[in-house]
Amino acid sequence: MVLLLLELLIAGGCRLRHFLFLQEDPMVLRFCGMKRVPTPCTISRWLCRFTRHHLDRLLLANDKLVAEAVRRSKVRRVTFDVDGSVVSTGLMDRFVFMILQVAQNE
Numbered sequence: 775m776v777l778l779l780l781e782l783l784i785a786g787g788c789r790l791r792h793f794l795f796l797q798e799d800p801m802v803l804r805f806c807g808m809k810r811v812p813t814p815c816t817i818s819r820w821l822c823r824f825t826r827h828h829l830d831r832l833l834l835a836n837d838k839l840v841a842e843a844v845r846r847s848k849v850r851r852v853t854f855d856v857d858g859s860v861v862s863t864g865l866m867d868r869f870v871f872m873i874l875q876v877a878q879n880e
Contacts, residue, residue, distance in 0.1 A: 775820055777806040790814035 781802050782792060796802045797811040812820075844852060 775812070775817070778802075778808070778811065778817070781805055790817055793817060 778793070778796075781796065785792075785796060785802075787793070787795070791814050793811055793814050802811065803809065
């Protein structure tokens with residue numbers, strides 16, 4: 775199911791109903807190792823099972839993957855692109871802060 779969520783993001787989807795556009799795509803099914811794409815309701819129920827603990831672990835894994843990718847790339851400069859809508863709405867700013875805080879601690 776995680777690969778399916780990644781595929782949705784790669785395809786530019788941002789709503790669960792956008793999975794309906796991927797249902798008949800054989801490449802999506804092959805990439806995710808599925809015979810059929812679950813309905814948006816099934817995916818929603820699966821996501822509802824996530825707890826704060828799961829989200830924290832997912833964010834930590836993401837932080838480690840990004841940090842390792844930056845280290846391996848050996849770039850001398852990294853640009854943080856802060857989306858103005860995230861900052862102005864305040865909806866996700868705590869996650870942005872958390873990610874920046876982890877990066878500063880390393």
